[in-house]
Amino acid sequence: MNDRPLPQHIALILDGNGRWAQTRGLPRPKGHEAGARKVRLAVRACHERKIPVLTLYAFSAANWSRPEEEVDNLMRICREFAEEEHDELVARGVRVVVVGDMDEDVPAVTRRATERLVEDTANGTSMTLALALNYGGRRDMVSAMRAVAAQARAGLLLPEEIDERSLRRFLSTSSLPDADLVIRTGGEQRLSDFLPFEAAFAELYFTETLWPDFSEATIDEALAFYARRQRRFGRTGEQIGRATAQV
Numbered sequence: 001m002n003d004r005p006l007p008q009h010i011a012l013i014l015d016g017n018g019r020w021a022q023t024r025g026l027p028r029p030k031g032h033e034a035g036a037r038k039v040r041l042a043v044r045a046c047h048e049r050k051i052p053v054l055t056l057y058a059f060s061a062a063n064w065s066r067p068e069e070e071v072d073n074l075m076r077i078c079r080e081f082a083e084e085e086h087d088e089l090v091a092r093g094v095r096v097v098v099v100g101d102m103d104e105d106v107p108a109v110t111r112r113a114t115e116r117l118v119e120d121t122a123n124g125t126s127m128t129l130a131l132a133l134n135y136g137g138r139r140d141m142v143s144a145m146r147a148v149a150a151q152a153r154a155g156l157l158l159p160e161e162i163d164e165r166s167l168r169r170f171l172s173t174s175s176l177p178d179a180d181l182v183i184r185t186g187g188e189q190r191l192s193d194f195l196p197f198e199a200a201f202a203e204l205y206f207t208e209t210l211w212p213d214f215s216e217a218t219i220d221e222a223l224a225f226y227a228r229r230q231r232r233f234g235r236t237g238e239q240i241g242r243a244t245a246q247v
Contacts, residue, residue, distance in 0.1 A: 004223065004224075004227040005226070005227055006049070006050070006051065006223065006226075007051065007179075007180035007181040007203075007223075007226055008051075008052050008053060008177055008180055009051075009052065009053040009054075009055065009176065009177050009178065009179045009180050009181075010046060010051055010053070010054050010055070010179070010180070010181050010182075010183060010222075011054075011055040011057070011179040011181070011182045011183070011194065011195055011198075011199060011202070012042060012054065012055065012056050012057065012182075012183050012184075012185075013057045013182065013183065013184040013185070013186075013191070013192065013194055014035060014038075014039070014056065014057060014058070014185060014211045014214075015184055015185050015186030015187075015188055015210075015211055016031075016035075016185050016186030016187070016209075016210030016211045016212070016213075017031035017032045017034065017035040017210070017211050017212060018031050018032075019031070019186065019210055020034065020035075020210040020211070020212040020213065021034070028070055029069075029070065029073045031212060032070075032073055032074060032077055033077065034212035035211045035212045036077045036080070036081060037212075038211055038212055038213075038214040039056060039081060040081075040085060041214065041215070041216070042054070042056070042214065042219070043085075043089075043094070043129055045216045045219045046127065046219065047092055047094060047126065047127050049219070049223070050127075051127065052127060052128065052177075053127070053128045053130065053176055053177060054127065054128070054129050054130070055099070055129075055130040055131075055132060055173075055176065055179065055195070056129070056130070056131055056132060057132045057135070057192075057194050058078055058131045058132055058133050058135075059074055059075075059078060059100075059132075059133050059134055059135070060132070060134075060135060060136060060192065060193060060194070061100070061101070061134055061135060061136030061139055061193075062136065062192075062193065064105060064134075075106070075107050075110045076110075078110050078114065078131075078133060079107075079109055079110040079113045079114070082110075082113040082114045082116070082117040083113050085117075086116070086117055086120065089117065089121050089124070089129070090120055090121055090124070092124075092126060092127070093124040093125055093126035093127070094121060094124045094126060094127045094128070094129050095121050095122060095123070095124035095125070095127070095128045095129070096117050096118050096121045096124070096128075096129045096130075096131065097118060097128060097129075097130050097131070097175060097176070098114060098118060098130070098131050098132075098133055098172075099130050099131070099132050099133075099135055099140075099172040099173045099176070100132050100133045100134045100135030100136075100140070100172055101134050101135075101139075101143075101172070102114065102115070102133060102134065104134065105134060106133065106134050114131070114133065128175075128176070130173070130176055132194070135172070135194075136193050137191075137193045137194055137195055137196040137197065138193055138196065140171055140172050140173070141167070141171070141196070141197060143170070143172075144167050144168075144169075144170035144171045145167065145170075147170035148162060148166050148167060148170060151166075167197070168197075171197065171198075173195070173197075173198050176198070178198050178199070178200070178201065178202070179195050179198050179199040179202040180202055180203065180226070181202060181203050181205060181222065181223075181226045182194070182195070182199050182202045182203070182204050182205065183205045183207070183218075183219075183222045184204075184205070184206050184207070185207055185209050185210060185211045185214055185218070186207075186208075186209075186210055186211060187206070187207075187208045187210075188206070189204075189206045191204075203225070203226050203229045205222045205225050205226070207221070207222070
């Protein structure tokens with residue numbers, strides 16, 4: 001796969017834990033626990049394939065509407081991931097960042113474990129792992145727009161100077177490049193408020209595979225799909241062909 005173009009930023013929507021458990025006659029928490037094991041696999045697989053940035057949709061802002069027991073279980077799994085994967089991520093040189101609002105609603109024990117992981121991996125250079133925790137794309141954009149408005153009101157930013165870069169600077173994803181490839185497991189074909197600004201030109205790969213059944217083969221299938229795509233960014237196929245020929 002070395003001769004194929006690789007995405008610089010893969011964004012993963014981890015879907016299908018509950019359905020995986022239900023088809024096996026298991027309670028939903030068992031599905032989330034099985035899914036947590038596949039998070040470790042995905043991180044290692046992307047690291048080994050030299051993907052520079054991986055973002056995981058760990059817990060959306062909309063997930064708070066789920067039953068309290070399920071939310072508590074998900075928060076526990078997030079904490080356990082931060083604690084149990086700490087040493088390996090440090091050893092692999094993976095820098096962990098968080099996108100979303102960690103200061104609101106997230107239990108203190110989960111927040112502290114995640115903050116420790118972020119702090120201890122800050123010098124990692126081999127890959128960036130972004131955990132979208134209590135994240136909502138629309139909410140993140142509204143927060144950024146409020147920050148831009150405050151700058152303008154204070155006279156630090158003129159209205160005519162406001163552009164995409166102004167907004168991007170205040171997004172919680174500001175340290176990340178745009179997503180090149182969005183992968184969603186579980187058969188659904190929507191973004192569910194995940195990176196609406198940052199995935200504007202991303203290739204979208206949807207698979208029927210439920211998240212607990214995710215494997216390295218799933219990653220490789222998505223990468224093969226990506227390699228077949230012609231990324232145009234508003235240009236025509238002829239323009240892309242001419243530009244490629246001149247390289």
